[in-house]
Amino acid sequence: xxxxxxxxxxxxxxxxxxxxxxxxxxxxxxxxxxxxxxxxxxxxxxxxxxxxxxxxxxxxxxxxxxxxxxxxxxxxxxxxxxxxxxxxxxxxxxxxxxxxxxxxxxxxxxxxxxxxxxxxxxxxxxxxxxxxxxxxxxxxxxx
Amino acid sequence: xxxxxxxxxxxxxxxxxxxxxxxxxxxxxxxxxxxxxxxxxxxxxxxxxxxxxxxxxxxxxxxxxxxxxxxxxxxxxxxxxxxxxxxxxxxxxxxxxxxxxxxxxxxxxxxxxxxxxxxxxxxxxxxxxxxxxxxxxxxxxxxxxxx
Numbered sequence: 636x637x638x639x640x641x642x643x644x645x646x647x648x649x650x651x652x653x654x655x656x657x658x659x660x661x662x663x664x665x666x667x668x669x670x671x672x673x674x675x676x677x678x679x680x681x682x683x684x685x686x687x688x689x690x691x692x693x694x695x696x697x698x699x700x701x702x703x704x705x706x707x708x709x710x711x712x713x714x715x716x717x718x719x720x721x722x723x724x725x726x727x728x729x730x731x732x733x734x735x736x737x738x739x740x741x742x743x744x745x746x747x748x749x750x751x752x753x754x755x756x757x758x759x760x761x762x763x764x765x766x767x768x769x770x771x772x773x774x775x776x777x778x
Numbered sequence: 779x780x781x782x783x784x785x786x787x788x789x790x791x792x793x794x795x796x797x798x799x800x801x802x803x804x805x806x807x808x809x810x811x812x813x814x815x816x817x818x819x820x821x822x823x824x825x826x827x828x829x830x831x832x833x834x835x836x837x838x839x840x841x842x843x844x845x846x847x848x849x850x851x852x853x854x855x856x857x858x859x860x861x862x863x864x865x866x867x868x869x870x871x872x873x874x875x876x877x878x879x880x881x882x883x884x885x886x887x888x889x890x891x892x893x894x895x896x897x898x899x900x901x902x903x904x905x906x907x908x909x910x911x912x913x914x915x916x917x918x919x920x921x922x923x924x925x
Contacts (some may be wrong), residue, residue, distance in 0.1 A: 744891060744894045759891065
């Protein structure tokens with residue numbers, strides 16, 4: 636399910652509207668993930684505070700959205716664009732790739748709640764495909 | 779048996795009490811058919827599904843979306859007995875409709891998104907947690923009679 640030119644245009648269009656709120660989206664999505672899918676907390680046992688809106692959660696949400704911004708910038712070749720991040724997740728972080736889908740879902744829910752008018756079904760399908768591609772790219776170096 | 783806290787019951791009842799079933803049902807089902815187009819396989823007799831606009835304007839889809847949401851009402855009214863409540867519906871989806879049970883989760887995700895869009899900030903993480911737990915129980919019950 637690779638991205639068509641129409642998908643890429645849709646992703647860039649909605650990204651231009653939401654990117655200013657990137658930090659807030661990231662913090663909210665990550666906080667939500669830790670609450671709704673408590674098994675994901677296992678990856679953050681080294682944080683002092685796992686509550687939504689805590690400093691580590693906010694900072695990490697910002698980091699995650701930086702990765703999303705990179706994927707948007709490299710949308711014509713996400714796999715190669717995210718090589719370094721894939722190596723990091725594969726060899727250092729060793730996050731089970733099933734969790735990429737979980738975080739993607741939480742990001743989409745946050746976008747829907749913050750930008751209901753922009754998150755049309757057409758924007759949704761393109762963004763969903765985009766996050767699938769990002770998740771695949773992140774898992775590329777795993778084995 | 780699934781255990782529900784008082785808080786979960788209140789949150790879930792609160793979500794449904796604020797919903798326009800016709801509107802939300804139609805939006806959730808249309809979104810599912812657009813975002814996961816393979817789900818259209820079950821709606822061959824519903825008329826024009828050729829593009830997003832056609833799907834969103836299709837009255838058969840809208841009516842069916844509302845029907846699905848009213849079906850969720852059954853779980854809402856029988857929260858301590860969802861598995862038994864959905865026995866017949868599960869058999870129907872398996873033996874008559876032949877719906878792949880993975881699709882229930884896809885529709886559930888679209889419903890979550892539509893509710894989030896409607897409730898905005900009020901759709902907090904705790905609200906999402908309770909709602910997704912409810913949907914997971916419903917999805918599991920609907921898949922129970924497949925064999």
